Amino acid sequence: MSEAFDSQNLVGEKFSPSTDTHRSVFQQDYDRLLFSTPVRRLADKTQVWPMEENDGVRTRLTHSHEVANLARSIGARAFKGAREAFRQHGCNDDSLAEIINPLSLSIGLGHDLGNPPFGHQGEVAIGLWFERRKDWIFTHTKDGGDLLPTPVPETHWPEFIEFDGNPQSLRLLTRLQTHIDGLGLDLSAATLAAGLKYPVSYLNRNKDKPVRKKGGYFESEKDLVEWIRKNTGLEEGQRHPLTWIMEACDDIAYSVLDVDDVLKKGIMSPDDVLIILRQKFKSGDIVGKIQEKFMDVESRLFSPEMQRDIKIEYLRAYLIEGLIEHASKKFIENAAAIFNFTLVEPLMDSSPLCEELKTIAQQNAFNNSSVLRMEALGSAAIDDLMTALWEAISFRKKFEDIRSKRLGARAKYVFSLISPNYIEQADKPKNPTEVASGLRYRELRLLTDMVSGMTDTYAMRLWKDIKVMPDANCA
Template sequence: MAKHIPPQSIWSPERRPRPHPATSPEEVDLAESDANVANDNQAGRDRRSEFQHDYDRLLFSTPVRRLADKTQVWPMEENDSVRTRLTHSHEVANLARSIGVRVYSTSSKEFELSGISSDAVLSVIQPILLATGLGHDLGNPPFGHQGEAAIGGWFVKRKEWIFSRTAQDGESLGADAVPEALHSEFTGFDGNPQGLRLLTRLQTHVDDLGLDLTAATLAAGLKYPICFDNVDLRNPLRKKGGYFSSEKDVVEWVREHTGLKEGQRHPLTWIMEACDDIAYSVLDVDDVLKKQVMSPDDVLVILRHKLHENPTVTKLLSRFREVEKKTMSPHAQHDIKIQYLRAFFIEALVTHASEQFIQNIGAIFDFSHQMPLMDNSQLCSALKQIAKQYAFNNPLVLRTEALGAAALDGLMCAFWFAISDRTRFDDIKSRRKSARSSYIFSLISPNYIEQACAPDVHGSNANGMRYRELRLLTDMISGMTDTYAMRLWSDLQAVPHVNGA
């Protein structure tokens, strides 16, 4: 018999309540449809768990599809075999599912004591891990970490006035200024809290619930379980803000239903984080080999030098020698060696992550654990160093990222002009003052504008007019794909200002 899940459970399948009762005939029909779906679920016609629904919603969502044109390492790469954020996210999800099965099969008792039944690996653990793996990078702007730096840098250059005055030489915003405690949400812009905002706010929903995911899935996706005001660079769990103040009410709701507190990370988040590290280390090196920047033999030479008598490296050396004895072309040998590298490294790191989780499972479930699972893996660290040297520091990557950063800076200037150049300060939708700003403002996604104008239900500090304006700006910029950003910047440069406006 399935174990009853307590009201406060880290596995809570609850979804946020609809804020208003159905009033119109259309809303009544929708409510009845939802009730019919629930009845179908109970009758067994839809056997998916709530968490399987979460994964399916993510899989078919627009933001996930956009990841196909967002940088993993190589911006706007024409080689189809090289990874994008989409392929990276699918791989993270798959790795997370594999580790989830391993740790549950070894330590199921710990999971069951936390409030789930003995058959929950398929209906709870796997779909949550698949969902968090697929969604972990949704908030990343164009050009990855360089895009984050470009957005943050734009605010840093304007920090003396952008948060407190109408314009560089303008009047004080008074009560509409952004509180100083919230400045770092913009100057230190990060894709993780933007991802939570994307999932819970920015996707169109009849009741303004985003993708309407469960409390447990949202909790597991919160990599840094703190607000920006509680950042502590000395603590791996607190080195970045995990949610914006605009989503504080969502996080409070999640905590109400999961029992988690500020600074407490959901147990499955450790697995998702480890799989992201594995993908960054192994699969980014795999892309270096696909790009023929270096060879599999080069990787092995570096690792033999860095990791003396590492068993995985030793096994690979033996396999490479076996391949070289085969009567096949050098090209075929090259490809087979890449396959061996990928398979052996993934297996070694997945095993390491699983063992670390199991060894620390008590501390993970009582929320006292601090160190990421892959931090003490020498193999993971060595592979990351190779990726950094030969991928992230590749001149082609650096050049494209520099072009992308310049485009984002220009786009932010253009969209800020369009957002702020209006007839009424208290109404974001009011008429623009120029044809150019009217055109640029028309390019902003309507659901982003609606969210910027939403009723003040997200906390008084978070909803001053300047905060809303800046959040609208970052929503628009971070939602772009690489190609769209470059194309749009080229287009906007062809639309001149008039009379110096």
């Protein structure tokens, strides 16, 4: 992988653009991400509305592109407003185009790649599957079976019981993509570092500290994180400066744009949102501007449908601009703390507007009956799929050989569907941590690799497919 940073150079490139492509290493990183298979699969992964038929409503792909765009906008404002802080860490006048913009785009585009189908509920379903089997799956060959030669250390159990898409993103980009030298997408250390929203292992989580509240990488990628830190100078718990921006952009998207989808589906009207904001914020600057635009729209001879669409556009534009301004201002004000790794509070936590919009989205999107119904179906699908996949992985002739003959017809069929490069990673681990953790740890990684990589449609189709097959021999 490209060694793009050193300990004195957190956000500055020490390599010149390629003489062939005239691109910086970070522009190359963004291009590799943009054209990658995992990014394309986001088009069929849930943002809020599972299996949504309205093509105007966001998928995880459109969400990720919007987060990337927001990150570029805020990154540019932050760079210009805190130029001296960036300059002290290796940036010059060309850095906005060659470093900050492509880095911001990359981490925005890649931040959700590890999410399983059916959104957050998919993460919960994966964790529950392991929780229900924790009495044996980490320690024994099967339920009621013999003790494993190398049980999964109890310190590693939360990686599965509390499965999270963030560390899976790092694994997907670096381990699971085919590469002649096994380097995944071969991204720079800085791009990978900036994508670590939670720069700690599961062992070092601290739910009282926002930056440490979740595990940001699995033990299987511990050696990779050590390489990232060697080349960036970052240490455990230290967040890359641009990660604060990516987190803020995700918050903005989850607030404004999830509400935008509620409006697109006709669950609320833009006037409903304005009424709520007026009650909460009286006649604030943003609310006042929105109200003026709405009155202007109503004074024109537009049809009600056109009025509604125009109001939605104004509402989205003014709210996004207000939140971008807030995030940019907070980054600039806290630049010293960000670069010194002492900032504690996420940039958008101090925005009452962002919090109110999240509340509106929660009440009208996440708690919508159609969303809850599809989440319930998705949870059932993931549970059954993991059971079938575990049978396919574990029900084989030779325990010590993960590629050995499957012992059941359904196991043979389902195993044939598992990605060959995923199996290769489980069979021949490239790092000492996975070797030391034992075969069962790699089997469970293979299970989560496969299910988290599925799209919504593929998961539902495979679920219906295997439901008609007998599940004898299933653990």
